[in-house]
Each structure stands twice: as structure tokens, then as C-alpha cells.
Amino acid sequence: MRWVTVLLVLFYHVIYFYNNKGVFGGIGGFGDGPQYQDVIMYILYPWFMPILFILAGISARYALEKHGSKEWFKARTRKLLVPGTIGLFVFHWMVGYFNTVVASREGVFDGVPAIAKYFIMAFSGIGPLWFVQVLWLLCLVLLLVRALDKNDRFWNWCGKAGIVPIILLGILFWAGEHTLIRNPRPESLDGLLNLYKPIFYLIPFLLGYFVFSHDEVQERISKVWAPLLVCAVISGIVLIATTFGQDNTSPEYLGSPLNCLYGWLMCLAMMAWFKAKFDYTGKFAGYMTKSSFGIYIVHYLVIAAVGYNLKVNTNLPPVAMYAILTVAVFTLSPLLNETIRRIPVVKWCVLGE
Numbered sequence: 001m002r003w004v005t006v007l008l009v010l011f012y013h014v015i016y017f018y019n020n021k022g023v024f025g026g027i028g029g030f031g032d033g034p035q036y037q038d039v040i041m042y043i044l045y046p047w048f049m050p051i052l053f054i055l056a057g058i059s060a061r062y063a064l065e066k067h068g069s070k071e072w073f074k075a076r077t078r079k080l081l082v083p084g085t086i087g088l089f090v091f092h093w094m095v096g097y098f099n100t101v102v103a104s105r106e107g108v109f110d111g112v113p114a115i116a117k118y119f120i121m122a123f124s125g126i127g128p129l130w131f132v133q134v135l136w137l138l139c140l141v142l143l144l145v146r147a148l149d150k151n152d153r154f155w156n157w158c159g160k161a162g163i164v165p166i167i168l169l170g171i172l173f174w175a176g177e178h179t180l181i182r183n184p185r186p187e188s189l190d191g192l193l194n195l196y197k198p199i200f201y202l203i204p205f206l207l208g209y210f211v212f213s214h215d216e217v218q219e220r221i222s223k224v225w226a227p228l229l230v231c232a233v234i235s236g237i238v239l240i241a242t243t244f245g246q247d248n249t250s251p252e253y254l255g256s257p258l259n260c261l262y263g264w265l266m267c268l269a270m271m272a273w274f275k276a277k278f279d280y281t282g283k284f285a286g287y288m289t290k291s292s293f294g295i296y297i298v299h300y301l302v303i304a305a306v307g308y309n310l311k312v313n314t315n316l317p318p319v320a321m322y323a324i325l326t327v328a329v330f331t332l333s334p335l336l337n338e339t340i341r342r343i344p345v346v347k348w349c350v351l352g353e
Contacts, residue, residue, distance in 0.1 A: 001274045002055045003285070003292035005048050009128070010299050010333065012048065014325050015040040017307040018318070022247040024195070027311050030318045034245065037322065042240045042248050046263030049131070050173070050204040051270060056135055057208020060142060061155075069143055079352035080136040083297055084129045088122040090349040091298070091340075096125030098304035127300040134198050138205045145206065159214035163224060166217065169207060170264035176200035177260055180251040194251060204267070218275050225272035232265035294337035294351050302332045 019038050020029025029035050063072050088096075100109070100121055109117055126133075149155060161169075179199040184190030211217055221228065239258045246253055253259060281289075306328045310321045340350050347353045 001271060001278075002052065003288035004274075005052055005055075005270075006292040006296045007288075007330075008044055008048055009296065010303075010329050011326065012040060012044045013128075013300065013303045014307075014322060014329060017303055017325070018311070018321070021245065023249050024191075027308055039240060039244065042244060043236060045248055046236075046239075046254075046259050047266035047270070050201070050263060051267045052131070053135070053138070053201045053204040054208035054212055054267060054271070056138075057142075057205040057210075058213045059208075060139065060205075061209045061213035064146070069146070073139060073143060076136060076139045078348075079293075080132040080139070082348065082352045083350055084126075084133040084136065087129070087297070087350045088125055090346060091301070092125035092127065092129065093118060093122040094125065095127050095301050095304050096121030096123065098308045099124045099127075101308070127304075128296060130196055132297075134196050134201055135205075137198060138202055141202060142205070142209060155210050155213075158210040159216055161211055161217060163220055166211070166221060166268065167264075169211070170260060172203050172207070173264040173267075174255070174257065174260040176203040177251075177255040180254060182251045182255075184251075212271065218271070221268055221272040222275035223272075225269065225276045228265060228269035228272050232262065232269040235262040235265055291334065291337055294341065294353075295333045297351060298336045298340065299329055299333040302329045302336065306332075 015037055016023060017026040018029050018035075019026055019041060020032065020035050021038055021041070023041065029038075060072075067075075100117075109120075112120075176197075177200055180194050180197065181190045184194055235258065239262045242258070243253065243256075248254075248259075303325065307321075307325050310316060310324060314321075316324070337351075341347050341353065
């Protein structure tokens, strides 16, 4: 489920890079008319990052059953915080270059010293690394929460949850979305809080740890995967049909009851479906299990570099740009990951290995 979701993230960013819905980031779309390919963003955004935090919470529980808290957190710091900080200056400044090149063309950085430009590019190259930064913070919070449940009483109690209470946990999903600032002030850090959404993502992370790490809970939802998936699809169709054209990342959109219903049902449905039908492995799955993290870390450089040059330096039709960018991100990202994994020191800085 995790590596499949990472592949969906790659495809999402292909569409996102050329969106014209006012979503922050990217390079913009192809005119002001409807871009129906942007529907991919509406399908994926409500649930694919929350499910990654759920899976991270489950994985944290599994890991902490085998390792001590200090050992586990040290490993999490190397794997998450090192790429999310040092990696900015070793690799992701190149992503920042494409994020700032438009501003450079407009003269915003005229007269700015080269060293200052480098730091600006490094910090503006965070991109998808917000995920590992937030996840490291949530791992720190988890250690504090575990101290309150030393005997696993709350964890054991959560394992008894039936399908109805599990569905009703969507209320927490909705409450989390309402921690966003509805009218962020441009001169403040409000927008940064809305981008990182740490309080919202803490909820699926802790639900993964306390609820969905139980084999019994996974079995319960897997038995009703089909009804869950049908309900999720229906709610998604209604959501998209009534909101297409809006900024689907705005606080108002994310906090709407229908968006929260669809997002939570899709999280449950995908976990249930994969538990019921895809509980096996193979050579490709084994490779992706080991490599999906690295692919996620490096993929946005491919998106930014190839996507920018296609839009600015060619006259190709949009369909060709989407096709080329899709092929590029699914081929060059694994190659880039494999290359970095073979370079001493760099692999520690960029991938936390």
C-alpha cells in the first residue's frame, strides 16, 4: 500500500505541476479554461497523504515492538531529519533553483549575492520533504504519548474497535481539517502551517499506531472492503461533481464534510482492499518496498526540471508534455535514487542511509 501510494504521488505531481486551479506551486496550466485532467488532484489529494501517515503510524508500532525507543528515534532521525535538513543543501537546492528561476527572470534576485541565492534555493527546495519533516516531529510526539500508555492499555482497548466505531473515527479526520487557518495572513506563517498541517496529520499517524496496527482491526475492515470502496467512490463522485474548478487544497475545501467523508472512506477502503486482495509480494514489490522512500525523496527534481523545460522551452501540445513528464518521473526517479545510493556520504545526506 505504501509504495503504491508513492507511485500515485509521482503521478499526482505530474498533473499538479501544470494545474490551473490556483493550487500553490507548479508552473501553471494551459489557459483559463477547464483542464479536466486536473480531476486526478481531486481524486487523490483528500486521502493519499493521510494514508501515508496512517501507514507510518502502523510501521512505528511494529518497529517499537522490536527496538527500544532511543534506538528507534535515532534511526528515525537519520532517515527523516537528515534528508529533510542537510539534504536541502546537498541535493534539493536544485529543486529550489527551478522554484526560483521564474522570480530570477523577473529580476527579483538582481543584486543578491550568490551565497544568499544558494540558501534561498535550498530552503525553497523543500517541496515534498515537508512530509519527512512533519513525520519526524510526529515521531517525537509519539514518544511522549507512549510514556502515557506504558502498559499499552489504550492500545489494547483500541484493538477492540468494531467496523462502526472505525468508520466514526472519520469525525477526528474532520476535526483535524478544522485546525487549519481559514484566512491565512500573507505576512505571517499561517500559510506554512496550512501547508504542513502537523495537527491534522498527527491524527491519522496516531490512529495508525493505536488502531490500525492491530491484526484484528485489519481483518475486520478487510471483510467489508467492497462496501467501503463503493461508498468511497460514490462520495468522491459527488464531491468532484459539485466542486470541480475550486482550489482543492484551500482550508474551506479541505474542511468541508463531503471532502472529509470521501477522504476517510478512501483511507479505510484502500487499506481494506489491499489487505484483502494484495497481501502478497514478489521481486518487483520487494524492490519497491526498499526503494519507494528514496524515489519519493528525489522525484520532484525530475518533475521540476523536465516539467519546467517542457513548458518554457518547447512548443509541444499539452498532451505530449504530460506524457513525457510521466515517463520521465517513473523512469528517471528510480535511476536517480539508485545512483545516489551508490555514492558514499551523499546517500547519508540525501536518503538517510
